[in-house]
Amino acid sequence: MTQPAPPNRFVALLSRAGLDWFLLALLGVVALAYWQPGLGSKASPVPWHLITTVGVALVFFFYGLKLNLDKLREGMRNWRLPVVVQLATFGLFPALALLVKPLFGASGEPLWQSIFFLCALPSTVSTSVVMVSIAGGNLPAAIFNASLSSLLGIVLTPLLTSLFLHTGTGGGQLWGLALELLWQVVLPVGAGLALNSYFGALVDRHKAALRYFDQCTILLIVFTAFCESFAEGIFSRFEPADIFKLSLGMMGLYLLAFALIWGLGRALGFSRADNIVAVFCGSKKSLVHGSVMASLLFPGSAATGLILLPLMLYHALQIILASSMAQYLGRQEVARAT
Numbered sequence: 288m289t290q291p292a293p294p295n296r297f298v299a300l301l302s303r304a305g306l307d308w309f310l311l312a313l314l315g316v317v318a319l320a321y322w323q324p325g326l327g328s329k330a331s332p333v334p335w336h337l338i339t340t341v342g343v344a345l346v347f348f349f350y351g352l353k354l355n356l357d358k359l360r361e362g363m364r365n366w367r368l369p370v371v372v373q374l375a376t377f378g379l380f381p382a383l384a385l386l387v388k389p390l391f392g393a394s395g396e397p398l399w400q401s402i403f404f405l406c407a408l409p410s411t412v413s414t415s416v417v418m419v420s421i422a423g424g425n426l427p428a429a430i431f432n433a434s435l436s437s438l439l440g441i442v443l444t445p446l447l448t449s450l451f452l453h454t455g456t457g458g459g460q461l462w463g464l465a466l467e468l469l470w471q472v473v474l475p476v477g478a479g480l481a482l483n484s485y486f487g488a489l490v491d492r493h494k495a496a497l498r499y500f501d502q503c504t505i506l507l508i509v510f511t512a513f514c515e516s517f518a519e520g521i522f523s524r525f526e527p528a529d530i531f532k533l534s535l536g537m538m539g540l541y542l543l544a545f546a547l548i549w550g551l552g553r554a555l556g557f558s559r560a561d562n563i564v565a566v567f568c569g570s571k572k573s574l575v576h577g578s579v580m581a582s583l584l585f586p587g588s589a590a591t592g593l594i595l596l597p598l599m600l601y602h603a604l605q606i607i608l609a610s611s612m613a614q615y616l617g618r619q620e621v622a623r624a625t
Contacts, residue, residue, distance in 0.1 A: 310603050316506050317599075320513035327514030335511045342504035343579045344475045349497050350412075350437070351479020352490045365428065368561050372410070372432040375548050375569035377443050380406035383540065385451070398533075400452050401594045404581070405601055406540075407447035409440025411571040414606065421613040423620030424563030432568045440576050441473060448584055501575055508578040512595055530600075537601040541608055544570045563616060567609060574602040 320327060327335055384399070384406040391399040412433040419429035490497065548569045552562035577598040585594055 310606070312502075312506055313509060313599060313603075316510040317513050320510055321517050324514045324517040327511040328518040329515065330518075331514075335507070339504070339508050339511060339582065342500075342507060343582070344470075346501050346504050346575060346579070348475035348479045349490065349500070351476040351481075352483055352486055353479070353494065353497075356480075356483070365561060367555060368428055368557065368564060369432050369435055371548070371551060371555070371557075371565050372569045373436060373439060375544065375551075375565070376410050376436050377407070377439065377447065379544060379547065379569075380540075380572075381447055381451070383543070397593060398597075402536075402597050403451055404448055404584075404594055405572055405577065405598045407444050408572045408577050408580070408598070409444065410436035410568050411573045411575075412437055414609070415568045415571050418567045418609045418613040419564055421610075422563045422567065422616035423560065424567065424616075425558075425560040428561060428564045429568055432564060433571075436568065437573065437576065438476070440573070440580075441476070444576065444580050445584060448580075505574055505578045508582060509595060509599070512578075512581065516593060530596075533597060534600050534604065537597060538604050538608070541570060541601065541605055545608075545612070559620075567613070571605055571609070572598065572601055574598060 325331060326333075381403065384403040387402075388399055410433050412430075415433040416426065416429045420426055545566050548566045549562060552565045557565060578595065581594045
């Protein structure tokens, strides 16, 4: 009999480190945007805006299809847990961003705005649930809290950014933004929720393909945003050392939030399983929502690439760090059980 080919050791090593094809593809599209910014800028004959707009609406429609109301109700049993998760996501993170604002000064204001935008975003769904599962946490509660965060983010992220940032949607443009959010985000999610009982099982069977669709939509948004930013010279003032320091800052932000949420859960007497939900759902930030919201909240801005830069770094680091932490907690749970 023919023996199966051994797995590629390099690919396995990348997987254990939390690096998958999507993170590498993100680096690839940024490199392509740097090399050929005209491909995805406004000067391109390709209707990128229409393509990404339709893609965004479909992403949120499929997200609504994946929401199961029964699982959400099951996760509501411990009401203190969702309160902690949502306060951490939409309260703790923005507060930390506001605390460090004086360190940036006037010249660093655009970078601070991009960090605040990151802090105003909701949690991820799939990544949070997967990490909670690996760590041995309360899975139904994870599904509920991550899904609730994503739904609240549709309203709270624009609200927080409009309160503290110059989004380019002031005055008469606010009504236009509300309409954009309504038909491009809220209505697709609502339509998906309404059809969940009919097509939810079908979506579950094809969730891997839908995940690829989500990721490809994000790649398109990131590509066009960085093309426009490179074309306008937004990153010309940044050195590699600046990107390295920003990466260290994003790592510190994740670790600090993780420690504060874990300590709060312990102080409130959460079970180990619930505290795992609190830290993994409360410390994540969604690249899906961030990419979409950036295109809506900063319309026509060449600085959208800069807005997404801290989020991309945080996204990569949160997967790597959370993977390591989840595996450590999972091993602890196995040791406790034996």
